[in-house]
Amino acid sequence: MVGGGACAVCREAATQCCSGCRAVFYCGRDHQRQHWKSHRLHCLPHRVAHDPRLGRHLLATRDIKAGEVVAQEAPVVLGPKVVTRPVCVGCLVRVSETDWHACSGCGWPLCGPECEGAAAHTAECRLMRDKGFRANLAFTPGKKEAAFCAIVPLRCLLLKERDPAKYQSLMAMESHLNERRKTSLYSVYKHNIVGFIRNVLQLTQFDEETILTIAAILDTNCFEIRKGGSKARGVYPTAALMAHDCTPNTKHVFKGSDFTIKIIATSPIKKGDIISTSYTQALWGTIARRAHLKMSKCFDCVCRRCADPTEFGTYIGAISCSKCKSSGNGILDPDNESKMISTDPLDPAAPWKCESCEHTIPGRQMAWGNDAMKQELDAVDVSRPEALENFVEKYISALHPKNSFIVQAKYALSQIYGNGAGYELPELPEHLLNRKIELCHELLELADALSPGMSTFRGLLLYDLQAAMVVQAKRDFENDKITKQNAQDIMGDAMKLLQEASEILRQDPDMTDELQSKMTNLAKELELD
Numbered sequence: 402m403v404g405g406g407a408c409a410v411c412r413e414a415a416t417q418c419c420s421g422c423r424a425v426f427y428c429g430r431d432h433q434r435q436h437w438k439s440h441r442l443h444c445l446p447h448r449v450a451h452d453p454r455l456g457r458h459l460l461a462t463r464d465i466k467a468g469e470v471v472a473q474e475a476p477v478v479l480g481p482k483v484v485t486r487p488v489c490v491g492c493l494v495r496v497s498e499t500d501w502h503a504c505s506g507c508g509w510p511l512c513g514p515e516c517e518g519a520a521a522h523t524a525e526c527r528l529m530r531d532k533g534f535r536a537n538l539a540f541t542p543g544k545k546e547a548a549f550c551a552i553v554p555l556r557c558l559l560l561k562e563r564d565p566a567k568y569q570s571l572m573a574m575e576s577h578l579n580e581r582r583k584t585s586l587y588s589v590y591k592h593n594i595v596g597f598i599r600n601v602l603q604l605t606q607f608d609e610e611t612i613l614t615i616a617a618i619l620d621t622n623c624f625e626i627r628k629g630g631s632k633a634r635g636v637y638p639t640a641a642l643m644a645h646d647c648t649p650n651t652k653h654v655f656k657g658s659d660f661t662i663k664i665i666a667t668s669p670i671k672k673g674d675i676i677s678t679s680y681t682q683a684l685w686g687t688i689a690r691r692a693h694l695k696m697s698k699c700f701d702c703v704c705r706r707c708a709d710p711t712e713f714g715t716y717i718g719a720i721s722c723s724k725c726k727s728s729g730n731g732i733l734d735p736d737n738e739s740k741m742i743s744t745d746p747l748d749p750a751a752p753w754k755c756e757s758c759e760h761t762i763p764g765r766q767m768a769w770g771n772d773a774m775k776q777e778l779d780a781v782d783v784s785r786p787e788a789l790e791n792f793v794e795k796y797i798s799a800l801h802p803k804n805s806f807i808v809q810a811k812y813a814l815s816q817i818y819g820n821g822a823g824y825e826l827p828e829l830p831e832h833l834l835n836r837k838i839e840l841c842h843e844l845l846e847l848a849d850a851l852s853p854g855m856s857t858f859r860g861l862l863l864y865d866l867q868a869a870m871v872v873q874a875k876r877d878f879e880n881d882k883i884t885k886q887n888a889q890d891i892m893g894d895a896m897k898l899l900q901e902a903s904e905i906l907r908q909d910p911d912m913t914d915e916l917q918s919k920m921t922n923l924a925k926e927l928e929l930d
């Protein structure tokens with residue numbers, strides 16, 4: 402029981418609350434029973450808890466099944482990311498760098514005149530017009546821009562008058578401003594965000610501290626939104642309370658034009674368990690994930706995956722042991738699978754040691770090596786499969802086939818083969834079709850360990866794999882390589898994968914139509930004329 406409120410039925414002062422959500426109060430059992438019929442539709446299975454390490458977080462108030470909706474809410478504020486390719490400030494869809502509509506009121510990019518009156522944009526547009534400010538922007542094709550960084554902080558500040566309750570709920574969020582203030586990013590924010598709001602728009606009623614606090618609240622709490630052609634960020638007060646875990650038990654999707662977030666359990670969550678999300682990338686090794694979480698969210702992750710030097714047996718952060726690979730006479734043994742792992746993954750300074758010999762590497766050296774590999778992979782043109790294949794070939798022996806950098810390149814390849822322009826499944830040559838299937842199997846094995854259950858990552862891989870299997874089976878049958886029975890067996894297996902993928906992805910609005918038509922087509926193809 403937390404605090405008190407008004408009884409949901411009679412509005413009298415009440416101290417008993419619903420044990421499911423703890424958000425609704427009752428004066429007694431009769432009114433609680435009476436209210437249950439309507440409340441059960443809204444009673445979500447979480448409550449807010451607090452602990453010294455996590456701060457506020459969400460706990461399950463009952464057992465939750467995989468696939469169940471845990472929470473759903475509209476954003477309190479929405480807008481472009483800090484650094485982004487140009488987007489429409491009305492509906493947040495990507496716009497072409499060279500062909501966009503300048504808002505007649507303030508000059509900011511819109512996708513077209515129809516977004517001139519977009520609700521998200523009207524208040525700031527009026528303000529800029531009143532202040533005589535007009536944005537004069539030019540964008541370079543393919544380049545991300547920092548010009549949009551002040552839009553969301555401005556929208557937050559404008560809430561103070563337009564919707565004080567929302568402003569208060571925003572200002573109550575964690576900011577980590579003291580840690581962030583010392584960073585070079587916040588020196589840039591002082592110039593770009595504080596300068597724009599206080600000097601350009603003359604909103605001098607907001608001091609530097611308030612503006613930077615808002616920027617820090619956004620950096621700590623925003624969800625990155627990717628939906629259809631839109632890329633944006635938004636604050637969702639309940640969803641933002643979810644703690645991070647590198648193997649989270651939820652995923653989220655965004656629905657509708659208001660980008661409502663829907664949080665869905667990816668694995669069964671027991672009553673009393675922490676409801677978690679991931680603030681980082683599943684395919685990064687522990688060094689990269691922990692450094693990213695420290696820099697972007699100001700904490701040291703100590704989750705089960707981070708604490709396990711093998712990362713659940715995947716060895717995704719490990720590298721091959723160079724001593725075991727070279728047999729002493731200068732000849733490399735490509736089949737030697739000995740790996741170096743951290744002696745204490747929660748301590749970045751701890752040495753790394755081979756599992757089979759006494760060879761060690763200082764922790765700092767591993768961190769530098771990771772930075773160097775990251776730079777090398779970032780420099781690869783990910784739209785060119787040959788460049789990615791060269792990267793894999795160059796490093797697969799020194800790293801190992803399931804090392805994070807190799808796996809990231811393999812994931813990019815699995816996306817291009819079968820989906821990229823010029824690499825669509827029906828036209829894919831046999832060797833690339835085989836490669837696609839091999840990559841999907843390898844990545845699925847990793848997903849089973851690192852993003853298990855109903856994660857979007859697993860769902861998309863299952864979906865991709867079945868599509869490739871169907872094309873391969875049809876081709877092999879047409880070329881008399883397999884019998885009709887063999888082909889139908891493979892298609893039957895593909896149908897099972899598609900059913901699982903559909904179960905996982907059915908809540909994703911971007912996938913619903915495609916899944917339905919795939920199921921219908923595959924059911925027809927099972928006939929094989």
Ligand SMILES: C[S@@+](CC[C@H](N)C(=O)[O-])C[C@H]1O[C@@H](n2cnc3c(N)ncnc32)[C@H](O)[C@@H]1O
Nearest residue numbers: 454455456457575621622641642644645698700
């Ligand atoms: C999006 S907020 C979550 C809500 C926050 N705990 C609060 O009290 O407002 C993110 C912050 O929560 C804390 N946090 C979340 N997950 C954590 C974890 N696994 N370990 C330590 N701190 C965590 C960190 O302070 C992080 O910057």
